[in-house]
Amino acid sequence: MTEFLNLLAQGATIGGLYALFAAGLSIVFGILRLVNLAHGDMIILGAFTGHVVATAMGLGFIPALIIAPLLMGAFGYALQRLLLNRLIGKDILPPLLVTFGLSMMIQNALLLVFTADTQKIALGGIETASVPLLPGVAVGSYALIVLAVAVVVIGGLHLLLMRTALGRTFRATADDAETARQLGVRTPHVFGLATALALAACGIAGVMLAVWTSFTPLAGSTRLLIAFEVIVIGGIGSIWGTLLGGILLGLAQAIGGWINPEWQMLAGHIAFLAVLVLMPGGLFAQGRR
Amino acid sequence: MSLLSVQSLTAHYGDMQALYGVDFGIDAGQVAAVIGPNGAGKTTLMRAMLGAGARTAGRIEFAGQPILGLPPEAIAALGIAMVPEGRRLFASLSVEENLRMGESAGRKGVWTLARVFDLFPILKERRHRPATALSGGQQQMVAVGRALMTNPKILLCDELSLGLSPLVVEDIYALFPAILAEGMALVIVEQDVGRALKVATSVTCLMEGRVVLQGAPGDLSVDRIAQAYFGAAA
Amino acid sequence: MGATISRSGPHGPKIALAGAAVVLILAALPAFADRATLRLATEMAGYLTLAVMWNLLAGYAGVMSIGQQVFVGLGGYAFFVVAGLWGVPVFAALPLAGAFAAFIALPIALILFRLNGAYFAVATWVVAEIAALVIAQTYAVGGGAGMSLPTQVAKSLGNNDQRSALIWWLALALCCIAAGLAYLWMRSPRGLALMAMRDDEIAAAGLGVSTTRNRIMVYLIATFITGIAGAILFLVKLRISPSAAFDVNEWTASIIFIVVIGGLGYLEGPLLGVLLFFALRALLAGFGPWYLIALGALAIATMLFAPGGLWGLIHRRFGWEIFPVRRRVILTNGETP
Numbered sequence: 073m074t075e076f077l078n079l080l081a082q083g084a085t086i087g088g089l090y091a092l093f094a095a096g097l098s099i100v101f102g103i104l105r106l107v108n109l110a111h112g113d114m115i116i117l118g119a120f121t122g123h124v125v126a127t128a129m130g131l132g133f134i135p136a137l138i139i140a141p142l143l144m145g146a147f148g149y150a151l152q153r154l155l156l157n158r159l160i161g162k163d164i165l166p167p168l169l170v171t172f173g174l175s176m177m178i179q180n181a182l183l184l185v186f187t188a189d190t191q192k193i194a195l196g197g198i199e200t201a202s203v204p205l206l207p208g209v210a211v212g213s214y215a216l217i218v219l220a221v222a223v224v225v226i227g228g229l230h231l232l233l234m235r236t237a238l239g240r241t242f243r244a245t246a247d248d249a250e251t252a253r254q255l256g257v258r259t260p261h262v263f264g265l266a267t268a269l270a271l272a273a274c275g276i277a278g279v280m281l282a283v284w285t286s287f288t289p290l291a292g293s294t295r296l297l298i299a300f301e302v303i304v305i306g307g308i309g310s311i312w313g314t315l316l317g318g319i320l321l322g323l324a325q326a327i328g329g330w331i332n333p334e335w336q337m338l339a340g341h342i343a344f345l346a347v348l349v350l351m352p353g354g355l356f357a358q359g360r361r
Numbered sequence: 362m363s364l365l366s367v368q369s370l371t372a373h374y375g376d377m378q379a380l381y382g383v384d385f386g387i388d389a390g391q392v393a394a395v396i397g398p399n400g401a402g403k404t405t406l407m408r409a410m411l412g413a414g415a416r417t418a419g420r421i422e423f424a425g426q427p428i429l430g431l432p433p434e435a436i437a438a439l440g441i442a443m444v445p446e447g448r449r450l451f452a453s454l455s456v457e458e459n460l461r462m463g464e465s466a467g468r469k470g471v472w473t474l475a476r477v478f479d480l481f482p483i484l485k486e487r488r489h490r491p492a493t494a495l496s497g498g499q500q501q502m503v504a505v506g507r508a509l510m511t512n513p514k515i516l517l518c519d520e521l522s523l524g525l526s527p528l529v530v531e532d533i534y535a536l537f538p539a540i541l542a543e544g545m546a547l548v549i550v551e552q553d554v555g556r557a558l559k560v561a562t563s564v565t566c567l568m569e570g571r572v573v574l575q576g577a578p579g580d581l582s583v584d585r586i587a588q589a590y591f592g593a594a595a
Numbered sequence: 596m597g598a599t600i601s602r603s604g605p606h607g608p609k610i611a612l613a614g615a616a617v618v619l620i621l622a623a624l625p626a627f628a629d630r631a632t633l634r635l636a637t638e639m640a641g642y643l644t645l646a647v648m649w650n651l652l653a654g655y656a657g658v659m660s661i662g663q664q665v666f667v668g669l670g671g672y673a674f675f676v677v678a679g680l681w682g683v684p685v686f687a688a689l690p691l692a693g694a695f696a697a698f699i700a701l702p703i704a705l706i707l708f709r710l711n712g713a714y715f716a717v718a719t720w721v722v723a724e725i726a727a728l729v730i731a732q733t734y735a736v737g738g739g740a741g742m743s744l745p746t747q748v749a750k751s752l753g754n755n756d757q758r759s760a761l762i763w764w765l766a767l768a769l770c771c772i773a774a775g776l777a778y779l780w781m782r783s784p785r786g787l788a789l790m791a792m793r794d795d796e797i798a799a800a801g802l803g804v805s806t807t808r809n810r811i812m813v814y815l816i817a818t819f820i821t822g823i824a825g826a827i828l829f830l831v832k833l834r835i836s837p838s839a840a841f842d843v844n845e846w847t848a849s850i851i852f853i854v855v856i857g858g859l860g861y862l863e864g865p866l867l868g869v870l871l872f873f874a875l876r877a878l879l880a881g882f883g884p885w886y887l888i889a890l891g892a893l894a895i896a897t898m899l900f901a902p903g904g905l906w907g908l909i910h911r912r913f914g915w916e917i918f919p920v921r922r923r924v925i926l927t928n929g930e931t932p
Contacts, residue, residue, distance in 0.1 A: 250413065255442070256437035
């Protein structure tokens with residue numbers, strides 16, 4: 073029983089990491105109506121950026137957690153203005169194919185610079201420490217930190233979207249970009265800011281991931297699938313839903329892994345398919361926050 | 362020189378031509394009515410002034426500056442705003458948030474949130490409701506208020522009365538003097554010719570993408586307008 | 596004034612003859628090519644088959660799948676089980692492998708076709724991951740380590756030279772069947788309906804075109820052929836494993852780049868794309884990651900500046916068409932409409 077409770081606690085706390093993976097994808101889809109197939113590679117790019125700042129430059133974890141999102145955000149803005157804005161339209165194929173090509177370019181550029189070796193940011197023991205919850209039930213201290221960061225990031229995104237002029241502009245542009253433009257909204261700039269925000273979230277997710285586990289340049293596609301599953305499970309277009317979806321996915325994986333250690337990923341995928349089959353209505357009710 | 366002048370404007374949607382050399386102009390404080398049957402090109406003309414919609418050629422000058430080819434957001438910043446047909450309110454924004462979207466144009470002026478709420482007290486009461494939860498007339502008030510919040514020099518109103526009860530339309534038209542008092546120019550597209558003639562200082566009648574009649578409402582008899590409409594004069 | 600509607604261009608018969616000649620020359624390849632060349636040609640034919648099917652889905656039916664590796668892998672595994680474990684002759688095992696892929700495709704289509712484009716795309720990838728994980732857990736087919744094709748299956752196709760020739764002919768035949776099917780399908784009323792719904796789904800639905808049923812049909816055809824192609828590609832390798840069979844880069848990313856660079860929505864596109872892809876691979880293979888970066892950049896540039904790909908550029912410049920699927924109005928008295 074305590075073994076099962078431990079697994080549940082682990083599953084729930086990894087949900088924080090998964091929610092961080094999903095936050096950027098959710099922003100890009102919510103505002104630009106675009107699924108970024110390079111999203112997982114953006115997270116890994118964030119992880120490498122954090123790794124360079126924390127380890128190679130020796131600045132440590134906290135500066136990495138600040139600098140990586142800033143750099144990723146700037147990259148996101150440039151990417152959107154220079155490339156992706158040309159693809160916004162009713163046809164979904166061009167943005168999918170272009171982000172797929174981007175995914176391949178990022179993966180291989182990282183391979184070129186960092187080789188296929190595994191990397192990790194060391195945090196001086198916190199990542200292996202744990203906090204007891206009940207007698208015999210404990211969760212990792214670092215997992216709790218990640219969960220707290222996820223709550224702060226998602227809470228911050230929620231406040232930004234619902235309480236600020238920029239968030240209002242984001243929502244209006246997502247509703248009806250043409251009318252927004254006619255009121256003076258510079259939509260190319262707004263889309264640039266949305267992608268900047270999304271990639272900054274990828275930067276944070278990447279740095280948190282880099283401490284959680286070791287990673288390679290090719291580790292992105294798994295993260296894309298997880299992020300995608302999280303936003304479908306949590307309800308598309310709902311920013312708090314990403315936290316819920318992350319926790320549910322983490323729990324599904326924990327339960328699958330408890331039945332058979334090899335079934336951990338499989339259980340997550342099957343939970344996602346089950347949501348698709350049983351609650352397809354939720355999928356079509358897109359975009360209303 | 363007019364505040365806004367349109368010269369030999371043509372417009373195409375794909376292979377289909379919607380406007381054939383249209384001339385049009387308006388000055389500050391005036392109300393120009395654009396009338397004509399469905400498909401005559403009224404909305405196309407309006408959207409061209411905003412830099413939206415069809416592929417256009419010709420010349421549009423606003424306060425002496427050519428604006429044809431500018432993106433809609435730049436034209437909005439210069440001071441042209443539209444109340445679009447069907448209102449097109451932002452569904453996930455509240456009434457107040459919809460109104461504040463007018464601030465995006467970055468134009469300061471007499472129209473502030475407080476001033477719009479003075480004009481439409483009911484909107485102040487419902488400022489936190491989702492905009493699409495209001496009645497049709499109230500939604501139209503939001504659309505007008507949102508356009509006013511950009512503090513435009515010219516306000517384009519496309520089919521204000523469409524789908525609204527006559528009483529509500531009466532209320533909305535009753536606000537025109539208050540809006541015009543600020544020196545704004547109004548361009549209205551109306552199906553209801555009688556109503557358009559009552560408020561307009563000039564009338565432009567479009568037929569199949571061409572101007573068939575233009576002048577002050579006093580100079581145009583109902584017969585001539587009817588002839589223009591039904592093509593009997595041609 | 597009269598008009599007729601024609602799909603064949605002015606050079607229809609000449610092109611058909613030239614095509615037949617090319618296929619005949621290719622079929623005679625074993626007479627003068629060595630085994631390594633045959634193996635490369637077989638691989639190219641396999642990729643071309645996959646690309647033709649992906650183009651049919653994405654370019655004509657508007658079905659954007661990034662999980663086609665699931666059908667390559669399932670076709671390969673089904674073939675190894677049917678021919679290797681059950682001893683069914685190779686020629687019967689190949690269509691069975693395709694049928695198995697299509698059989699699995701039906702429930703997938705029924706679940707995923709309710710999703711709109713981008714969701715469908717990622718969901719197909721998830722399904723491929725599920726298949727890879729399940730196969731890796733299935734110890735009857737070797738689990739994560741995979742399995743080899745028993746030697747008696749290979750020997751049933753003759754000695755090494757005979758086997759290479761036979762597999763090449765199979766791959767060539769499948770490729771011709773795939774191109775023929777795609778061509779005929781696109782010329783059929785259903786094909787027209789497909790193009791109509793690619794261009795405007797809502798309008799096509801309004802005209803009574805059943806979008807979902809047509810899409811499922813074309814999806815099943817594509818998965819059937821994809822499954823057989825997978826079987827042939829792994830028959831060449833004589834070995835299969837989950838990581839190789841369900842590799843998204845090998846069976847989907849490469850194929851997408853072939854189609855996009857060659858010309859999405861043109862039947863001729865994949866042919867040009869395959870030639871370019873293999874040429875680039877041969878030229879740039881020594882440069883490691885640079886090669887894939889260049890490929891990604893080329894695909895992005897193509898989508899931005901020439902969405903019709905290379906063939907689209909050629910078609911616009913010279914008006915060439917090998918597979919005329921577009922109907923043209925020919926005015927009999929020479930007036931413009």
